[in-house]
Amino acid sequence: MPKTTRRADGHPGNRYGNRPTMKDVAARAGVGLKTVSRVVNGEPGVTPDTERRVQEAIDALGFRRNDSARVLRKGRTASIGLVLEDLADPFYGPLSRAVEEVARSHGALLINGSSAEDPDRERELALALCARRVDGLVVIPAGDDHRYLEPEIRAGVATVFVDRPAGRIDADVVLSDNFGGARDGVAHLIAHGHRRIGFIGDMPRIHTAAERLRGYRAAMEDAGIPVEDRWMSLGVTSPERVRRAAQEMLTGPEPVTAVFAGNNRVTVTVVRVLAEQSRQVALVGFDDFELADLLRPGVTVVAQDSAALGRTAAERLFRRLDGGPVTPERIELPTRLIARGSGELPPAR
Amino acid sequence: MPKTTRRADGHPGNRYGNRPTMKDVAARAGVGLKTVSRVVNGEPGVTPDTERRVQEAIDALGFRRNDSARVLRKGRTASIGLVLEDLADPFYGPLSRAVEEVARSHGALLINGSSAEDPDRERELALALCARRVDGLVVIPAGDDHRYLEPEIRAGVATVFVDRPAGRIDADVVLSDNFGGARDGVAHLIAHGHRRIGFIGDMPRIHTAAERLRGYRAAMEDAGIPVEDRWMSLGVTSPERVRRAAQEMLTGPEPVTAVFAGNNRVTVTVVRVLAEQSRQVALVGFDDFELADLLRPGVTVVAQDSAALGRTAAERLFRRLDGGPVTPERIELPTRLIARGSGELPPAR
DNA sequence: CGCGCACCTGACAACGTTGTCCAGGCTCTA
DNA sequence: TAGAGCCTGGACAACGTTGTCAGGTGCGCG
CATH class of the missing domain: 3.40.50.2300 (Response regulator)
Known part of the structure; x- marks a missing residue:
């Protein structure tokens, strides 16, 4: 019994509605399969005339090479x-x-x-x-x-x-260089006279957050400033929690006079909080962000080149x-x- | 003559260093090829014991199904x-x-x-x-x-x-709704008393730019304000050109008192230019952007929900x-x- | 005129997977 | 205990492409 269909086995057909294959192109152009392959891939060894016929068939059928099959054969995607x-x-x-x-x-x-x-x-x-x-x-x-x-x-x-x-x-x-960047940023604040400096950052299980925290500690230690626990807020991510953390370190008998923000999301929220304060608080943020220069004051940042x-x-x-x-x-x-x-x-x- | 290698033809090998295939897994587990396929795809009809053997072989060999072949067979990616x-x-x-x-x-x-x-x-x-x-x-x-x-x-x-x-x-x-959004934004400026309103936008060949320009014109026409050519700057994209365009419409005998910016990149540049001006110029921008509320004044925008x-x-x-x-x-x-x-x-x- | 050579062309297998189909072993019932 | 039915597992082809290799054609040269 002769095969009656191209899909003798139960191949589910093709959701692309039976796209033409090189075989179809070959049939229409009256050439062999491999010749089509050669034309499609720009390989040498095809007469201009043959190439033209193949190209016409390709255009007429709207053929597009199936890269899945190609990958399967070639091994690279x-x-x-x-x-x-x-x-x-x-x-x-x-x-x-x-x-x-x-x-x-x-x-x-x-x-x-x-x-x-x-x-x-x-x-x-x-x-x-x-x-x-x-x-x-x-x-x-x-x-x-x-x-x-x-x-x-x-x-x-x-x-x-x-x-x-x-x-x-x-x-x-x-x-x-998360460590070095944070250390420099905090040192910058220290150089401008700050001693009570807050740090708000992400969870220390995240490497970047841990390194930046380490940089903060290093800068403080280099300056001989003992760090107090209530200056540090770790693992805060949501704007609400950042906001509360910032407000806490800004109040009380000995509030921080400067804040180092551990990433751009934190920085932005801190900017909002500081805008509501009556007294001026210094701020350095890790990560640059668009428009940082347009705010008043412009936001000093430790920029990394993403x-x-x-x-x-x-x-x-x-x-x-x-x-x-x-x-x-x-x-x-x-x-x-x-x-x-x-x-x-x-x-x- | 028996086959001596898996690569009898010139298949270039595989840049992944001959990854294991289902065949390899099958051999190691001592089962048939299709059984491995069944296990990998979670198909029914495999005894728990067989499944365990296959799973062990998979883990031992670090097998990972080749989706290219799968796609080729199934027709969907x-x-x-x-x-x-x-x-x-x-x-x-x-x-x-x-x-x-x-x-x-x-x-x-x-x-x-x-x-x-x-x-x-x-x-x-x-x-x-x-x-x-x-x-x-x-x-x-x-x-x-x-x-x-x-x-x-x-x-x-x-x-x-x-x-x-x-x-x-x-x-x-x-x-x-680029047209409606721009029209509303410009109408907003008009409602606040402006008549000489500038428009800075992208090339009108870009559909969104053309629609927003159309919205600007419609709002002006609705208010019975004839638009002067020097109020409009089209096709400017680079910050430098936006800057110059803004400066031009802000000088001269009858400068604009408000600017409608056609997209967020334009808006940001216009904000910078306006910050340098001595007198206040109103601004509405198309597209919202982060921190727009933190600038002084906050930037009024026509926001689209990307x-x-x-x-x-x-x-x-x-x-x-x-x-x-x-x-x-x-x-x-x-x-x-x-x-x-x-x-x-x-x-x- | 015949031989060799260069150049085109096409048949064929293989890439790794999945759908079909059948064989063999098992259980359950009469 | 035999037969029917069910369940598991495997052989096989096909998906569309590319590498190899061999056949065929036409040309030039001896």
Whole structure:
């Protein structure tokens, strides 16, 4: 009995409504399958006349090569994955864009997803990307145990961590000098006469937050200032809690005269709180943000270059893909203190 | 002669260093290929004991299903593509994030790329995504001719345009009420006594820019105010040109007393210019931006909900994928005027 | 005129997975 | 105890592409 249909087995058909394949193009152009493949891929060895016929068939049928099949055959996908925390956070926009630019310059596409700071979701996403057989992975860690990536890395998925180091595995990482930046920022406040300086930051289980806290402590210690517990507020993330934390350290018998904000979200909230205060309080924030210069006073910040972080990581990833270094490395990018006014206010009262 | 190698033909090997396949797992577990497939996909019909053996083999080998092969067989990729203008632009962050959330809730991954406002690049990207056989496409148009997508759409790629309508094809589109929003914003200025009102916007070839300009003209006409050419500056994008345009309309014998800014980048630059002026000039901007309330005066804006745009578009896309509507539709989302001070200033001088 | 050579072209297998279908073993009932 | 039915497991083909290799054609040169 002859085959009556192209779908002799139960193949569910194709949700794209039976797109034309190279076989169809070949049939229409009256050439062999492989010749179509050659034309599509611009390989040499095809007469201009044949090429024209094939091209016409391609246009007539609206053929588009199926990259899934191609990947299956070739083993590389020309795509890299990016797992980040939140695309809507302005800090990650430029980073993501930078990674994309580098990928583009290497002819690769970018697939990305947000972990929403949830370790399980990070893991799920990263593994889904590996199942897609991305050539490489840029990860902004949410969790602190990345052993789940070991088989993948061993299997050849180039992996680079950004912004925070990987947990419990040895891998490339690109980060800002969080410790040094925070220390410089706090030292800047001390240099302007402050001694009672508050610190509001994220949970210390997050590497960046811990490093910045360490920088704060180091600067205070260098200046011989004992730190009091009520000056520090750790693990606050929601605007409401930041607000309350700030208000608390600004009241009482010996209120702080300056605040160091551990990240841009904290900074913004603190700016709001300070705007409601009658006396002037100095402020230095970690992370730059748009319009910081337009506020009165302008907000002094320790700026990190998120685009440079992304670019550096992606470049390292592709160097690895091109057969580059095999020893995992830790790359630290410097931060920059930008004085705009708020960090130069003298202690009030 | 027996086969001596798994790579009898010239298959280039695999950049992932010969990852284990289901065949390898099957061999190690001492079961058939299909049984492994069943375990991996959680299909019924496998004894607990067999399942355990297979699972052990999977863990021991670090096996991960190859989705390329799966896609090739099944015809769906469970991924959608997003072509936007610039990931680093804060307007697109929430939009992108919203699309991702919807995709995630449907078990799909998001692949995205930036067109950088370049029609060729938009086309190139969209077609690359189609070659990957994404199930659907969300496009923020950079160009004004999308006929190149016709074969794809016909082939079943669910496509929804966002923020700007598609050019020369009939397709779903989700956008903000740019015309109404701009008209309301300008009317707001008029209601506060302004008559000489400037407009600074993007190139009118961009749909949103044209609509907002139309809204400006409509509001002026409704109020019976003839618009003078020197009040309008179109097609300016770089901060320098925006700056010059603003300065020009603010000088001379009859300077404008208020400015309507056509998008958030323009607004920010205009804020800077106004801060340098001695007299007060009213300002309403299209698009909200972070910290707009913290400036003095707060910046009055016509806000559009970029997350809602993304969510609406993605939901429509998946409804289409689930066999939903076939008639292309145009969905318009309302804007909201947020008064913060800058738009309520009376005309100066 | 014939041989060799260069160049085009196409048949075929393989990439890793999943749908179909059948074989074999088991249980349950008459 | 035999037959019917059910359940588990595996062989096989097919998805659409690309690498290899061999066949065929036309040309130039001896």
